[in-house]
Amino acid sequence: MADAIALPQAKPDQPALQFLRVIPGVLLLAAVGYAGKLLERNVGTYAKAHHWTFPNIEYVLWAILIGLAISNTVGLPQIFRSGVATYEFWLKAGIVLLGSRFLLGDVLKLGGVSLALVAIEIAGAIAFMTVLGRAFGLRPKLTSLLAVGSAVCGVSAIIATQGAIEADDEDSSFAIAAILALGALSLFTFPLIGHAMHLSDHAYGLWAGLAVDNTAEATAAGALYSDAAGKLAVLAKTTRNAMIGFVVLAYAIYWASRGQAKTVGNKAAFLWQKFPKFVLGFLLISILATYHFFTKEQTTALANLSRWAFLLTFAGVGLRTNFREMRKQGLRPFAVGAIGEVVIAVFTLALVAGAGKLFRF
Amino acid sequence: MSAKTLNSRKSWLLSIDSWAVLAALLAALLIRAGVFTRIPW
Numbered sequence: 001m002a003d004a005i006a007l008p009q010a011k012p013d014q015p016a017l018q019f020l021r022v023i024p025g026v027l028l029l030a031a032v033g034y035a036g037k038l039l040e041r042n043v044g045t046y047a048k049a050h051h052w053t054f055p056n057i058e059y060v061l062w063a064i065l066i067g068l069a070i071s072n073t074v075g076l077p078q079i080f081r082s083g084v085a086t087y088e089f090w091l092k093a094g095i096v097l098l099g100s101r102f103l104l105g106d107v108l109k110l111g112g113v114s115l116a117l118v119a120i121e122i123a124g125a126i127a128f129m130t131v132l133g134r135a136f137g138l139r140p141k142l143t144s145l146l147a148v149g150s151a152v153c154g155v156s157a158i159i160a161t162q163g164a165i166e167a168d169d170e171d172s173s174f175a176i177a178a179i180l181a182l183g184a185l186s187l188f189t190f191p192l193i194g195h196a197m198h199l200s201d202h203a204y205g206l207w208a209g210l211a212v213d214n215t216a217e218a219t220a221a222g223a224l225y226s227d228a229a230g231k232l233a234v235l236a237k238t239t240r241n242a243m244i245g246f247v248v249l250a251y252a253i254y255w256a257s258r259g260q261a262k263t264v265g266n267k268a269a270f271l272w273q274k275f276p277k278f279v280l281g282f283l284l285i286s287i288l289a290t291y292h293f294f295t296k297e298q299t300t301a302l303a304n305l306s307r308w309a310f311l312l313t314f315a316g317v318g319l320r321t322n323f324r325e326m327r328k329q330g331l332r333p334f335a336v337g338a339i340g341e342v343v344i345a346v347f348t349l350a351l352v353a354g355a356g357k358l359f360r361f
Numbered sequence: 362m363s364a365k366t367l368n369s370r371k372s373w374l375l376s377i378d379s380w381a382v383l384a385a386l387l388a389a390l391l392i393r394a395g396v397f398t399r400i401p402w
Contacts, residue, residue, distance in 0.1 A: 092381035
């Protein structure tokens with residue numbers, strides 16, 4: 001009897017059913033994203049026609065706001081959840097396609113600057129978060145997860161580290177909730193600070209890519225400032241993502257040496273397993289664009305396709321953010337995350353300002 | 362038997378990262394081949 005009940009549960013694993021399950025959510029992402037695009041176009045025109053003073057709100061913010069409104073009022077019905085979770089797929093596909101807008105020389109030059117800043121940022125953020133977690137009396141593995149989440153790349157890094165250091169699910173969900181809540185806040189605070197400080201697109205993009213934790217939020221925070229800042233935020237964040245394997249490996253070795261996690265056997269295989277493959281896709285498209293594999297019209301088409309992919313991502317950022325759920329996870333991890341994020345934001349802003357003087361941007 | 366089936370089913374499954382890369386590269390190839398000539402924005 002138990003077997004008879006258990007067997008049908010395997011059905012959702014079938015690819016065809018899995019594909020069907022994501023359709024409603026993907027359609028919702030598209031509807032919310034497109035509504036954001038329509039609002040950007042029509043609200044400004046309507047306000048101008050009626051002589052109202054209304055700020056020019058871009059589709060990025062509209063899509064996030066509509067998503068937030070749905071998620072935090074009526075909530076997200078179960079039928080849409082699998083599809084909304086695909087926002088990460090659209091994000092990564094969008095980043096790969098965005099490679100067409102970078103020539104390899106720019107990637108190497110900007111990536112080199114980003115890499116140096118990322119190395120300093122990761123070392124500083126991990127050290128600070130570790131001290132802060134201890135000061136607040138957080139469990140050591142929760143502290144490790146928060147440190148990795150703030151230093152490298154948010155949720156993906158936390159999930160990768162959780163498996164490697166055998167942390168509790170509870171610790172992982174605390175850390176993810178804190179990182180997501182702070183990421184949502186950064187969407188609104190970063191552009192305001194950037195404008196108040198009259199940061200150039202270049203400086204702001206680098207700053208957002210270095211300081212905002214989750215890739216989706218970093219991309220959105222950059223795009224909210226300007227198109228050029230969005231491109232740079234993605235490049236800096238991608239450089240940061242490329243470091244994920246090394247940081248997770250270091251943590252895995254640390255916890256294994258304390259007898260609280262499995263020993264890592266083949267380190268190269270471990271690094272490859274954790275390495276974000278979309279970074280390679282981004283580089284490949286960038287190389288192809290550099291060597292004129294695509295015509296100018298085709299490059300424009302690729303860039304537009306990347307924008308559509310990001311449109312679904314931004315809708316997903318709003319739709320999966322539920323402040324009530326986050327509040328349930330407790331205040332202390334959030335407080336540690338928040339203090340850490342403010343310090344990291346100030347630290348990376350100083351880094352970018354220093355690099356700007358050095359490299360004149 | 363069921364464990365074997367599950368393993369063989371899992372072996373061809375890629376991560377979301379890899380699927381995203383494959384989808385983006387396929388789209389790029391289709392655009393390059395002229396299947397899609399214009400993507401409006």
